Amino acid sequence: MRKLSSVLVATILIAALVSVRAQERVEQDVYWKIRQEATTHSQIMHTLHFLTDVYGPRLTASPNVKAAGDWAIQQMATWGLQNGHLEGWDFGRPGWLNERLSAHIVSPVKDALVTEALSWTPGTNGPVRAAAVQITMPERPTQEELTAYFAQIKDAVSGHMALIGPPQKVPVTLNQPPPRREERDLEAQFNPAAVPFAGAGRGPQGPPNQGQQANQERRVLTPAQADDLLNAFLLANGVPVRINDAGLDHGEIRAFANRSYDPSRMPPTVVMRNEDYGRIWRLLDDKLPVELEFDIANQSYPEGRTSYNTIAEIPGTDKAGEVVMLGGHLDSWHAATGATDNAIGCAVMMEAVRILSALQVKPRRTIRIALWSGEEQGLLGSQAYVRDHFGTFENPKPEFAKFAGYFNIDDGTGQARGMIVFGPPADATVLRETLAPFRDLGVVGATVTNSRRLANSDYSSFNAAGLPGISIEQDPIQYDSFTWHTNLDTYERVIEGDAVKSAIVIAAAVYDLAMRDDLMPRFTKDQMPQAPRPPQNQRN
Numbered sequence: 001m002r003k004l005s006s007v008l009v010a011t012i013l014i015a016a017l018v019s020v021r022a023q024e025r026v027e028q029d030v031y032w033k034i035r036q037e038a039t040t041h042s043q044i045m046h047t048l049h050f051l052t053d054v055y056g057p058r059l060t061a062s063p064n065v066k067a068a069g070d071w072a073i074q075q076m077a078t079w080g081l082q083n084g085h086l087e088g089w090d091f092g093r094p095g096w097l098n099e100r101l102s103a104h105i106v107s108p109v110k111d112a113l114v115t116e117a118l119s120w121t122p123g124t125n126g127p128v129r130a131a132a133v134q135i136t137m138p139e140r141p142t143q144e145e146l147t148a149y150f151a152q153i154k155d156a157v158s159g160h161m162a163l164i165g166p167p168q169k170v171p172v173t174l175n176q177p178p179p180r181r182e183e184r185d186l187e188a189q190f191n192p193a194a195v196p197f198a199g200a201g202r203g204p205q206g207p208p209n210q211g212q213q214a215n216q217e218r219r220v221l222t223p224a225q226a227d228d229l230l231n232a233f234l235l236a237n238g239v240p241v242r243i244n245d246a247g248l249d250h251g252e253i254r255a256f257a258n259r260s261y262d263p264s265r266m267p268p269t270v271v272m273r274n275e276d277y278g279r280i281w282r283l284l285d286d287k288l289p290v291e292l293e294f295d296i297a298n299q300s301y302p303e304g305r306t307s308y309n310t311i312a313e314i315p316g317t318d319k320a321g322e323v324v325m326l327g328g329h330l331d332s333w334h335a336a337t338g339a340t341d342n343a344i345g346c347a348v349m350m351e352a353v354r355i356l357s358a359l360q361v362k363p364r365r366t367i368r369i370a371l372w373s374g375e376e377q378g379l380l381g382s383q384a385y386v387r388d389h390f391g392t393f394e395n396p397k398p399e400f401a402k403f404a405g406y407f408n409i410d411d412g413t414g415q416a417r418g419m420i421v422f423g424p425p426a427d428a429t430v431l432r433e434t435l436a437p438f439r440d441l442g443v444v445g446a447t448v449t450n451s452r453r454l455a456n457s458d459y460s461s462f463n464a465a466g467l468p469g470i471s472i473e474q475d476p477i478q479y480d481s482f483t484w485h486t487n488l489d490t491y492e493r494v495i496e497g498d499a500v501k502s503a504i505v506i507a508a509a510v511y512d513l514a515m516r517d518d519l520m521p522r523f524t525k526d527q528m529p530q531a532p533r534p535p536q537n538q539r540n
């Protein structure tokens with residue numbers, strides 16, 4: 001078992017001693033034990049190792065994410081959690097995983113290329129070798145213009161490896177964004193004089209601008225329509241591999257999914273690091289013939305049509321019918337092992353329930369952990385769960401009224417700095433009181449939102465239903481700059497000390513919500529914002 005540095009342990013424990021006040025002795029006793037358990041018996045890196053090194057990448061509907069869920073249930077059972085189970089939901093499409101990918105330039109030079117497969121695309125059925133060709137799509141074409149362009153390039157493209165669009169120019173970054181948030185900004189966000197509504201203020205969309213109107217008059221294809229036609233053209237002309245530019249620096253690649261999730265509608269497709277893509281493009285600009293070789297093996301998993309959320313509980317006592325939830329998404333993208341997005345979030349939440357279980361707290365309400373899947377495809381697992389268990393404010397199920405809150409973590413390895421809860425301003429006061437004893441661990445306060453928009457991460461599936469979803473805001477560290485959805489998102493990018501601090505704060509906050517006399521205040525019927533429209537694009 002790994003040991004935390006003695007300096008970190010001392011920092012976390014000594015600060016706690018200083019902040020103890022007599023009138024809060026009972027809570028402070030639990031808080032002290034939470035800090036002690038978290039710092040002396042942390043399982044976070046062990047959990048992270050299994051979720052990343054053993055089961056990563058955990059693409060939704062793949063066998064990996066299900067195996068990770070099975071492992072988590074078994075692990076949490078050894079910690080004393082009860083009612084562990086996988087809960088199915090309908091993904092409606094087969095799963096997919098890349099098993100092998102090699103990419104080489106074989107002429108005019110020989111070298112290995114750095115690429116990732118686009119998910120839900122087909123493989124190559126063994127090594128394929130062909131000359132490379134540039135395709136520069138016309139800007140904002142109509143269907144007629146695109147058809148004419150395809151007719152013009154057909155012979156040159158047929159049977160070639162197709163590079164789509166000139167390489168993006170990625171400037172050298174001279175000023176990296178700061179890894180930690182400023183105290184002053186955090187104070188302004190989480191402890192303002194008057195509590196604002198963090199997500200408010202999105203007015204109705206204005207009329208389309210002149211550019212949009214002009215596009216409508218010309219019947220310009222949307223980027224998605226143009227891309228679908230491009231894929232059909234590439235398939236019809238026997239293009240063995242489509243190559244997209246990653247457009248990032250330092251070899252970073254973000255590879256997402258075939259928009260249709262149907263491998264028959266795209267050729268084998270890779271996302272290539274900008275440096276290799278630019279090199280090939282420049283060689284072709286020189287009129288040098290370039291030959292490439294790929295070997296891509298992708299596997300389809302029909303059983304993935306049913307995907308799973310991973311659930312386990314610490315049963316409550318006198319208020320066992322009421323539930324406090326905590327969680328994060330277990331699924332990841334596939335270019336790396338999904339360490340900061342979101343294995344570490346799952347490891348932190350599992351650690352929080354491990355700590356509470358180890359202390360043998362007897363919570364009044366049931367504490368339930370949920371590790372979601374389908375988050376990256378649009379918060380699908382958590383939406384299905386909320387729909388099945390709670391319904392919505394407008395159409396509630398019996399459990400809707402007994403819900404005490406859902407804590408969500410999904411912003412990488414950085415320590416928790418504040419929380420945003422969906423509900424009236426009084427909810428911020430509740431959470432601030434809960435978090436106040438942990439100011440020394442970097443958590444500053446809490447604020448509220450009244451936004452029911454589906455966005456960012458799984459907390460918004462609860463917000464959208466009108467339930468108190470709680471988003472944990474974290475230090476960015478290298479999330480936006482290097483690890484979010486990239487091929488660099490690995491075990492090595494996690495800061496253990498930050499994760500331990502988050503687990504302490506979350507364990508204490510979950511415990512408090514499980515012990516309070518009353519549920520957190522909710523919006524009245526008059527205050528409840530309108531229900532959102534159906535799913536939109538999300539970020540995490």
Ligand SMILES: [Zn+2]
Nearest residue numbers: 341342410540
């Ligand atoms: Zn995420």
